Amino acid sequence: MSLVFEHRWEHALVASVIDAAKKECPNCYLGRTAIQKLVYFLHVLEVPMSFKFRIHHFGPFCDELADTLDWLQADGVIEDQSSQSRYSNFASSENWTELEEGHLDQLSAHQETIESVVNALGSMDSNTLELIATLDYSFRWVHACGGNGPWKQSAIEKFKAIKGNKFKDEEITEWYDRLVNAQLIKK
Amino acid sequence: MEMASRIFDQLASRQGAVMEEIFRLIPELKEHTMARARQVCRLAGLLHDVGHCCFSHAAEKVLQQDSDHEALTVKVIIEKQYLRDKLDALFFPGCADLTASLIDNPVPQLQILKDIVSGQIDADRTDYLLRDSYHCGVDYGRFDYRRLIECLTVWQDGNSGPLEMAINRDGIHNFESLILARYQMNTQVYYHRLRRIYDLYLKEFFLSLDPSNFNTPDKVLALNDFRATVQLMDAAKDDKLPGHKWAKRIVERDHHRDVFSLDERDGYLALNKAGVVFSKIVNEFPDVEFLRDFPEKTTPIHKIACPGDHDESLIDFPLIDQGKRYSLGERSQLLEKLPASFRIGYIFADTTDRDIKREIANRCRDIYQGS
Numbered sequence: 001m002s003l004v005f006e007h008r009w010e011h012a013l014v015a016s017v018i019d020a021a022k023k024e025c026p027n028c029y030l031g032r033t034a035i036q037k038l039v040y041f042l043h044v045l046e047v048p049m050s051f052k053f054r055i056h057h058f059g060p061f062c063d064e065l066a067d068t069l070d071w072l073q074a075d076g077v078i079e080d081q082s083s084q085s086r087y088s089n090f091a092s093s094e095n096w097t098e099l100e101e102g103h104l105d106q107l108s109a110h111q112e113t114i115e116s117v118v119n120a121l122g123s124m125d126s127n128t129l130e131l132i133a134t135l136d137y138s139f140r141w142v143h144a145c146g147g148n149g150p151w152k153q154s155a156i157e158k159f160k161a162i163k164g165n166k167f168k169d170e171e172i173t174e175w176y177d178r179l180v181n182a183q184l185i186k187k
Numbered sequence: 188m189e190m191a192s193r194i195f196d197q198l199a200s201r202q203g204a205v206m207e208e209i210f211r212l213i214p215e216l217k218e219h220t221m222a223r224a225r226q227v228c229r230l231a232g233l234l235h236d237v238g239h240c241c242f243s244h245a246a247e248k249v250l251q252q253d254s255d256h257e258a259l260t261v262k263v264i265i266e267k268q269y270l271r272d273k274l275d276a277l278f279f280p281g282c283a284d285l286t287a288s289l290i291d292n293p294v295p296q297l298q299i300l301k302d303i304v305s306g307q308i309d310a311d312r313t314d315y316l317l318r319d320s321y322h323c324g325v326d327y328g329r330f331d332y333r334r335l336i337e338c339l340t341v342w343q344d345g346n347s348g349p350l351e352m353a354i355n356r357d358g359i360h361n362f363e364s365l366i367l368a369r370y371q372m373n374t375q376v377y378y379h380r381l382r383r384i385y386d387l388y389l390k391e392f393f394l395s396l397d398p399s400n401f402n403t404p405d406k407v408l409a410l411n412d413f414r415a416t417v418q419l420m421d422a423a424k425d426d427k428l429p430g431h432k433w434a435k436r437i438v439e440r441d442h443h444r445d446v447f448s449l450d451e452r453d454g455y456l457a458l459n460k461a462g463v464v465f466s467k468i469v470n471e472f473p474d475v476e477f478l479r480d481f482p483e484k485t486t487p488i489h490k491i492a493c494p495g496d497h498d499e500s501l502i503d504f505p506l507i508d509q510g511k512r513y514s515l516g517e518r519s520q521l522l523e524k525l526p527a528s529f530r531i532g533y534i535f536a537d538t539t540d541r542d543i544k545r546e547i548a549n550r551c552r553d554i555y556q557g558s
Contacts (some may be wrong), residue, residue: 004462004465004466005462005481006483050255063487067485070455070485071458073455073456073459074455074456074458074459074462075462076459141295142295144294146294161345161348
């Protein structure tokens with residue numbers, strides 16, 4: 001079976017993230033939320049894409065990316081291996097190689113970034129990904145409001161305004177510091 | 188522009204002081220804060236689609252391959268050779284950048300102005316649903332927009348949270364009529380089979396033209412509806428001109444017939460099966476030309492989360508009752524029953540023979556059910 005539908009760079013990028021994440025952690029569940037957050041961090045690291053993220057219940061979210069997962073499934077590029085209807089567990093499927101071949105140059109140009117994000121985040125559960133992606137988003141939100149920092153307190157306040165009491169203070173602070181150490185956000 | 192002004196004025200009449208306090212944090216809005224914020228909102232309403240190429244979405248994927256109409260809109264507003272200097276000189280310094288930010292990526296303090304231009308209850312949809320309904324001569328798409336706007340207000344969590352557009356309890360049913368209007372216009376007009384097939388012809392027509400005719404923003408802007416229509420009429424008459432086949436079909440109203448369609452509730456699995464149907468039917472009827480129209484993106488009807496929704500793409504829209512915040516999705520009976528989004532797809536066959544059309548349609552259905 002070969003590809004039936006039209007595909008763009010963003011489709012190859014998302015399928016490549018799924019393929020890399022499954023290779024990094026074959027037994028980890030790779031659901032819709034996790035994919036949203038992995039691609040969000042690629043966006044933060046300036047991998048070119050037309051996806052635009054907005055804040056939703058589970059952190060940064062892009063509608064177009066959600067549609068892309070359906071489109072890739074419909075064309076046999078990825079498949080949902082989950083046996084539960086409420087949760088997904090995506091992996092690359094038989095048509096991935098054909099899509100990959102059509103975008104080899106662009107994919108190899110960003111391979112290092114894709115691998116570094118997947119290595120760092122690929123084995124995390126969706127709750128942790130939600131926490132760190134929303135922390136990152138909160139920092140960018142308060143940073144965009146202007147001023148000279150420090151940002152930590154106001155970013156965590158913004159985070160709590162979005163998430164309420166879903167996460168403990170200690171884990172929020174710990175992950176904020178880790179993101180600072182990874183030079184993704186500032187103190 | 189008029190709708191954006193009406194919505195801005197309504198929100199300002201409810202929470203003008205709070206809006207002013209927050210907008211004043213933006214350096215360009217330090218003076219004449221509300222007048223300037225209103226101006227920027229009106230300009231964003233007026234200019235938000237200025238980057239659309241001819242025939243808007245039909246030609247967008249062809250003429251603006253590496254970009255989209257939003258990117259061109261921002262370019263037209265912020266670049267010197269287009270509107271930047273004019274906007275800054277006519278209104279106030281920084282006006283062009285602020286206007287563009289409402290279309291692209293506003294600073295958080297101005298998010299509510301972006302929501303007026305494009306959000307859940309925005310000036311654009313309010314305007315185009317009513318306008319399209321009128322021009323198509325249908326009764327779908329109509330709702331009491333004046334009452335809806337009267338029921339809008341502003342909500343702020345605590346004293347420091349962002350400003351959000353919200354609706355008063357009295358506006359629930361007006362909001363529902365807007366959503367119904369959107370649902371009906373999309374399913375009955377925008378995704379009608381005839382409208383879709385002629386969109387496909389337009390896309391094929393533009394694909395057949397020399398791409399160097401629209402490889403710069405200036406050329407895309409120059410190819411307006413009038414010039415494109417002249418090209419199309421010429422191509423329809425002359426079989427040596429590129430795109431003749433598609434132009435002739437449009438001009439002579441000679442269209443393919445639909446032989447298969449996806450149901451609006453179908454998900455990606457149906458899309459997969461429809462792909463199989465198309466591959467097989469093309470081989471089984473080699474003398475008939477087939478076209479397919481399977482949209483990549485679903486069309487959103489609303490984004491309001493209802494109780495029990497686990498869809499990550501849905502959001503809470505604030506509903507204000509006696510000064511307290513609730514979720515609109517919890518209160519609306521109708522939203523729970525309507526799909527949040529839909530996708531309709533078609534396979535078209537070039538035949539006017541009813542028997543052949545029926546035979547193909549039956550075969551499509553058999554393949555679909557058996558796949």
